[in-house]
Amino acid sequence: MVDKSPNYSFMNNLSFLIYSPLSGLFCENPPPMILLQTSPCDQSDCQNSAQCLVVAGEPICRCIPGFYGNKCDKISTVHFLGRDGYVELPGTKLRTTALISLQVATEKDNGILLYKEDHDPLALELYQGHIRLIYDIANYPPTTVYSVESVNDGLFHTVELLIQNRSLSLVVDNGAPKSLGKLARQPSMDHNTQLYIGGVPPQVVASGLRPGPERSPQTFDGCINNVRINGDTQDLSFRSTGRGQSQGVESKGDGILVGCHSCSVCAQGTCREAGEMGVTCECPPGRSGALCDETTAPNPCQNNRCVHGLCVAKGQSYSCQCNEGYQGQYCDKEQEPPACRGHSCGRGECHVSEAGEPVCKCQPGYTGPTCDTEPTCQGEMVREQLKRHQALRTCTSTSKIPRVDCPRSCQASAPPGVCCGVTKTRRRKVVFRCTDGTSYSEEMETTLECGCSKCPL
Template sequence: MDPRRKSGSLASAVLQFLLFSFAKGLAQTCMSSPCLNGGTCLETSTGFTCLCPMQPLAFTGPTCGDIYDACAVYGCPSTHRCQSTPGLPHFQCVCQPGFNCTNECQSNSCPFLNSHCTVGEDSIMCKCQSGYGGVNCQYEVSPCFQNTCQNNATCLADAESYRCLCEPGFTGQDCEVNINECASDPCQNEALCVDKVNRYMCFCVPGFQGHHCEIDINECASRPCQNNGTCLNQLDQYECACANANTGVNCEIEIDECQSGPCQNGATCWDHIGYFTCDCPAGYDGELCQQDIDECQSQPCQNGGRCVDEINRFQCDCSHTGFVGDHCEIEILECDSNPCQNNATCVERVKGYECLCWRGYSGIHCETDDNECTEKPCENGGLCLQLSNQSYYGTEPEFGDKFSYSQAAGYLCRCQPGFTGSNCSVNINECESGPCVNGGTCIDLINGFLCSCVSGYTGVGCSINIDECEDNPCKNGASCEDGVADYFCVCRPEAQDGTIWGGKNCSVKLVGCLEHSCQNRAECIPLYNEEKHSYTCKCQPGFAGENCSIPTTFSFLAQGYIMYDLLLSNESYLSNVSVRFRTTLPDMVLMYRGDEDSFLILEPYNGFLYIRLKGNGRLFQLVIDNHKVNDGYWHNVEVDIISNSFLKFRLFHNGCRNGLCSRKQPLTEGFNPYLPESFSLVYIGGLVQEALIKNTLSQQNFTGCLEDLVVDLFPQLPHNVSSDRSFGMEPGCRKVELCHPNPCHNGANCIDLWSNFTCDCIRPYKGPTCMQGKCLYL
């Protein structure tokens, strides 16, 4: 194929006009800075001339206000359509639908020197050779023209390459590597080494100091131990070995030997230096007053009386002696002593007496109360109460107010709670009322029941949901959220000193981010799983990858696109697309998924975002029409189709409530729950097929920048796109602020068209920058 030049003298004149853009000003000078887009103004005898820039973008026109378009100079055969990138000499001839084109590079395929021809799937493209630039590839460019040296390095051009002269602390071909001064382990005694640029810092563990933490701090230097205590220097602390009479951290406390209470039986303890003494109460003796003095040792009781030793005194038991008195020294008559007990009748006999007992009593003196409870007639732990117990009368409900010996024989059973009957033989079933709730199991007990509660409940009837947060398990200011048989700790955010807590109870100091490899201002988030510290990187917009080192930003200047051919399984029921974009144009195609009959389209139209879905002959459309997105700022949009049941559309915008505008549309019955096969084709930024373009509202390809593209939950990275699947895509986002400062004069408004601008003139002014006014004749 031979791209055809336009006819002789006219093409030469147009080329000369576009490439050099010399224009003579009319009654104007360079004082008004008429040359735009970085053009150089040259004073002439008749006014001025603008020398327009050739790189990185080429501009033309009298005042350099028009961006260079290669398709305006060079034409393609009638079977092909010309596509170019504004401002660059590159162009390609794309075979039009319906033609059988032969795409071959010939010797005259590219019309200018220092260029080369490449063949695409359905087109050929002309580009400048390496080392050349300009609209005709006529300029030699320095290898340092696109300076890739990083970190303030100096680029030095060689014959066909370049090298970077790095600043101290950096290395690598492009000075991209920060030299790790900690690699030699300069810090001692387990100190933490933190790498800086061209230097390092040592953070010592407690007990050490110095630039390399090489000095062991002597905590005994201040002589903290008192009372002749010996100081023992240890790591980050000291220990005092005290003399026998002192204790305490610094041996400052004298030991109180009375503190352990060594004196017995109420004796008074007197503390001395290194020992103690006991002052015994009356009746006791010994070093610790532990010995009871025996007052019966002198045998004070007479006439066979039994001496009972007590504390500091004695008592004589004159029973069975026939004598009374403190020492059993007085003889008595038998019945005068009332030997018969329990109201028995004493009958004097010769040389003795006889006791006539009431029923229920026995013994020589009727002293034995016959215990009817010996046989344990009361069952199930019932309490047997003898009728002969006088203390029960007037105090216990089963007995009357007055006791009578005539009715003292027999017993009553007081049943344990839960039992009844004369002998407490009947067990009361307390589970009959169903007292256990929340799935608890009732177990009948004696005088009660026991509820076996399911996990998470407690209380007598399992009615109380256990608050696992009551014991304050969450530490370090974390808030506790109670669950069923569990709890969850919400840890506080990062403190001012950089401390972050984690773990089940927020009790673990997260240190996973102390050494991390997150790049490009990514946020390092520490993790703690299975008692191991780690981290993850939360990337800033425009970057991806485990360490956020992969750029995701790319741009289209005009007529560009990316085509993806994705794999869909028979069970694919989710369509998901999310992307961040930036543009100043109101009508463009962001994404087209599908074919002519079934499609999903995302596009700005009149500055508002539209989503259109067609399938099974039905068309659905959603629009967020309260916030425009062609303001030149970054915007994030997400589109989801869930099981072909719901179409969900979300825009993250500062003007929306809580920063989010969303629309949701239920899909009518009859939709296949799985995605159509045509949805495997996804176009980003534009379309080539005319039949697909007709389905869009904007009818134009995208011009601007995109980043963080995700399709069906998988990130799509620009560096993975092959050249035969894309056109006009450039990595990064290079946007020249054309309207700042405002190039339009006389109060005109500048409208940013991304790669150029236009001025909205106020009458009577006109012209590219509104500098031409209405002439007045006097």
């Protein structure tokens, strides 16, 4: 704490009044600088509700589902509502050879997924639940090929389009490629090419994508995720014409939401509504990934039997790395001290005394220097008539019944917790005669032997 009370200093009959936090004879010393400890995340610029983590001393943004990028400022997942929305990607990233891939999730039957707009257009469409590749659109009938796989089950499916060597190939969910065969010319790719995702502008429909027999172009209704061109993830940021907000990519976004807002995309687990950011999937054990669509190998250490040690996973099994002083497959046995090596403790364990000597700690019921002696107790043979006092009569056994009476304690050398008790009995029939002249017989247990064992609780 800084003392702010005035201090007086005197020199050559002159006095100086000093107020803290300045110090010195002439108040010439400023207070020391106090540096506040800050986190690297204090200067980070994580966007869209991303969490900042410090990894190796550097701030890292952990994006929520639907976003990517160093600052989580780019969109990877959008939900089209079927209301004339579309995202336009610049064609400058396209080359003569191109691999375009995207993931699609919908429960609808028809809609535009991708359209290449130039003087040589082509389209990927959802048609009757399957994927259709259309080329040479300006002519009728156009050149088309269909996927065998249906994709309108609400889950995400991967669609790939390969443009290479005067050929077009369609692959769905890593299945067999469907090709249009050898084309008359190489499909064009240049700086004038534009790609539309999820729909197209009205002028494109009017010019190159005119409806024809068996064709009725319509905006896609569902989720599109992870659009890649030659391996590079494309930013699906869009501009909402209703709000006048632009995020750098030409589009019409009145019918588009960030993230996926359909619970059907969760392959397994529980779907949770996340407000404006769509839904999140909470995965069950054995599943992982944003959509719970990835299989996770079970953790072999989940139910391990390591008692005093650390479980180390080895493929689908595990081993126990024992703590100091323990051994055995499951680290459940105390390590034998060096002083105990060669010292036998039959029914016990060897310990080292304060003097450094090996001493046997015996199990209950055993005694002796090497725990190989069972303490004994000698019972006393007793013969006596038995009496039974009942209502309005007393009954007495017709003969003296022999039995062994066990003392409570064992020998003085017995360890603590060991008591004398019955170890062997015999069932016998005893005849009783009563004072009212009646008689009856009864079976009963009689003690034959006594022995030392653990005291009852």
